Amino acid sequence: MQTILGANGPIGVELAKALKNYTDTIRLVSRNPKKVNETDLLLQADLTKREEVFRAIEGSKVVYLTIGFEYKLSVWQQLWPTLMQNVIDACIENKAKLVFFDNVYMIGGDNVKHMTEESPLSPTSKKGEIRAALNKMILDAIKTRKLQAIIARSADFYGAIKDKSALIEFVYKNLSANKKAQWLFNAKAKHSFTYIPDAGKATALLGNTPEAYNQIWHLPTDNQLLSGEEWIQLFAKEMDKSDKYQLVPAFVIKLASFFVPFMKEIYEMRYQYDRDYFFDSSKFEKFFNIKPTPYLVGMKETLEAFKQ
Template structure:
């Protein structure tokens, strides 16, 4: 049995499809209100803030995937994520399961230094601090020998469906609706973005490769790209010239006191003023047969549907 915690999110759903197509049809989907994706799926509603419910959801699992997401709310992250993770780790250890932890890059320095699996954590901001603490907790449990786990880390998403990211919400969603698009700070800095189906396929592959556990892995991305070139690809694919503006930091600063969404976004903004390069060479060397989706192919997939 392979169990996905947070199965209703974009990553959880794509992970379920990747597992079903390539590894197993014994899949358990867990969230507050899980929904079947395949006839053979088992669904278990659970509130992971409650240990007994977390333990029930995980019992009998060989592999447990942590893809739990919370709204961009610092208070909620601080209040809930540590408890959720503690309950999951305790239940995984009690059931002799393995844990595949889906992580982000919030804890990395927000400068132009390329990010590798050995990049030290330098969290700035409340959400970054929470994610650094969560990753450090898993690393410590792995080092102790109590937990068999793997950390799968991904940079900012772009993708189909209900993919949530700054790039999707400020740029892609607006352009698909025929509106002006926006990007934070600059069109000219290079960025690593991961295609969400690639992130899920790669995580399923790692989870089902026994010798890669007790390590951190950067999930695979295409060559970094500037927003200017990304927009150019959109124009080429759609055969339309789109209008896109870069929002300067001053505008974000002025709006911050009056807009909760911008307040929560603010700690991430510095990485848009620098090149943000996520290095996935370790994964590509270990799994050379894995085909990374090109930006052109991803953009074509997004814009071929309304």
């Protein structure tokens, strides 16, 4: 049995679709799980509770942690370390392998200009400090407790999802409403995005490749370097909209953060948008001989999916 914790988020859904190529028994775990494949097993659980985590992982061969908590620092500080400790403990007790779907917040400052699996843990934000601590927990458990685990990292992602993607929120949704597209901090800076279907397929492949364990992997992401401005032009051309855009500079977000708490969360992560942000997945591509979906193709598939 292979189990997805946090199963109904965008990554969990794509992962479940891909896992049916590797196993006949998939368990989907969340507060309100919904089937992706007809044969999926559903388990309702509150994963903030230790006993629920152990119940969810019992009998699993591979556990995928894809849960996404509310994008709020206080929530992350309260919930993430405890959840990770419980998941590690339960995986070890059940002799299950762990695949952690992660972001790149633990890489900070100018290190985001070219991110590889060898990039140092260098957080420059509170959220980044939490992600670095989670990585360290897994790596320590691999070394000292014989945990078999993978850290699978993704850049910011895009695809046919309603939220949790800056590209969809600020570009697609505005253009769809005949408004100007928006971009944060610096529209001239290059920015990598991982295509969600690629991320789901690659995470399933990693989890079912014994040689991939006890390593960090960057999930396949097109290496074409597009700036925010060029992303807007790409969407605008395909959607037959104007490519004029509104830049939201740092001082505006800083000011808004005094009135809108969420803007404070955005301002803290500004280093990911005020300079080039390049996510290098060449390790994965070379090892598996797999190329990521080109941006133009992924964007067209995303727009087609939204139409349907």
